[in-house]
Amino acid sequence: MDNITSQATHSIKPLEPGTLLNGIYLIDSLQGQGRYGLVYLAFDQQTGKNVALKEVCAQSSNHQSKFQQLEAALEKVQRLEHPNITKTLDFFYDDGRFFIVMEWFDGDSLNNAITYQKLSIAKRYYIAQQLISAIQHATKQGFIHGALSLDNIMINKSGKTVIVDYGLQLLTPDIDGNADVRQLMPMPPEDIKSKALPTSDWYAFGTVLFELMNKTAPFSNKSVNLHYQSKLSLAPIHKYNQFANLNPLLEGLLTPNAKKRLTDAPLIQQQFDRALTTKSSRTGIQTAALITVSLCLGILILSIVK
Incomplete structure (x- = not known):
C-alpha cells in the first residue's frame, strides 16, 4: 500500500x-x-x-x-x-x-434542505419513507453506517433521498471532551462510550426524524458529558416535539437501551404512518401517497418504453 x-x-x-x-x-x-x-x-x-x-x-x-x-x-x-x-x-x-x-447525485444535504427550504408534511413523509427502506436494506445485508446524520443524507428537487458515506465511520475521530457535539447528535449513548452496534443506525434515524419534523435537535449540545446525560434521560423529546403522536415512535428509536430499541422497519413505518394520519396532517399523507404512486407509475412507464 x-x-x-x-x-x-x-x-x-x-x-x-x-x-x-x-x-x-x-x-x-x-x-x-x-x-x-x-x-x-x-x-x-x-x-x-x-x-x-x-x-x-x-x-x-x-x-x-x-x-x-x-x-x-x-x-x-x-x-x-x-x-x-x-x-x-x-x-x-x-x-x-x-x-x-x-x-453522482445532484442534490443538497438534508441539513440544508431543512434549514433553507419549506418542506411540506408530504415531502417529509416521503424522505422518512426512503430512509427507512435504505436502512432496512443495509442492516439486513450486515452494513452499519455508524455516522448517519443530516449532513450525509442528500435530497434532490424531486424529493429523492440518498444516504452517502457508508464505510467511512472508521475514520471518525476518537471522542473526547473537546468533540464537536453537533457531530455526536445522531450517535446513541453506547457509541459515545464504545463502538457502533447494528441498532445504532435506527437510533440515528430517530434523531434525523426528530429534526426533519421539528427543525431542531432533540438533545442538549452544550458539552459531551451533558449531551451524553441528556440522551440517557430522553427528557427533551416531549418538550420539543410538535408532532405529539410521534413520541412513542421516537422513544422507541431513541431509547438508550440498545436491546430494547425499535429496529423493525415495517413496524417503524407503520407507527410513522399512524402518527401522521391525524386530522391536521391527513391531507399531507394523502398527497405523499399520491406522490409515491405517481413515482411508481413513472418508473413502470419508463421500463415499458425502454
Whole structure:
C-alpha cells in the first residue's frame, strides 16, 4: 500500500479543474468539504458519466491502519445496492492521496434542505419513507453506517433521498471532551462510550426524524458529558416535539437501551404512518401517497418504453 499523507482536511490543497486522477477521472470542480474530506465533481472517461470523487483525509496518528481497514470496508460496501444509497464505484491512491469514487447525485444535504427550504408534511413523509427502506436494506445485508446524520443524507428537487458515506465511520475521530457535539447528535449513548452496534443506525434515524419534523435537535449540545446525560434521560423529546403522536415512535428509536430499541422497519413505518394520519396532517399523507404512486407509475412507464 502506498504511503498516505496524514493531514487535516483544511490543510490539503484542493485539486485544480482538469486534473486527471488514476488515468480515468477528470476533475471538474470542488463541490465542498465534508466530514471526511474534500468532494469533487469529476468525469469518468471510461463510462462517460459524472461521478462524485471524495478525497478522504485521516486525522489520527494511526492513519495507516485506518486506511487499511477502510479499504477492506469499501470492498464490502461496493456490494451494497439500493436506490436510496449512493453506490460506491471505486477507490484508489494517487500521489499518496486516497480517493473514493461514488455515483453522482445532484442534490443538497438534508441539513440544508431543512434549514433553507419549506418542506411540506408530504415531502417529509416521503424522505422518512426512503430512509427507512435504505436502512432496512443495509442492516439486513450486515452494513452499519455508524455516522448517519443530516449532513450525509442528500435530497434532490424531486424529493429523492440518498444516504452517502457508508464505510467511512472508521475514520471518525476518537471522542473526547473537546468533540464537536453537533457531530455526536445522531450517535446513541453506547457509541459515545464504545463502538457502533447494528441498532445504532435506527437510533440515528430517530434523531434525523426528530429534526426533519421539528427543525431542531432533540438533545442538549452544550458539552459531551451533558449531551451524553441528556440522551440517557430522553427528557427533551416531549418538550420539543410538535408532532405529539410521534413520541412513542421516537422513544422507541431513541431509547438508550440498545436491546430494547425499535429496529423493525415495517413496524417503524407503520407507527410513522399512524402518527401522521391525524386530522391536521391527513391531507399531507394523502398527497405523499399520491406522490409515491405517481413515482411508481413513472418508473413502470419508463421500463415499458425502454
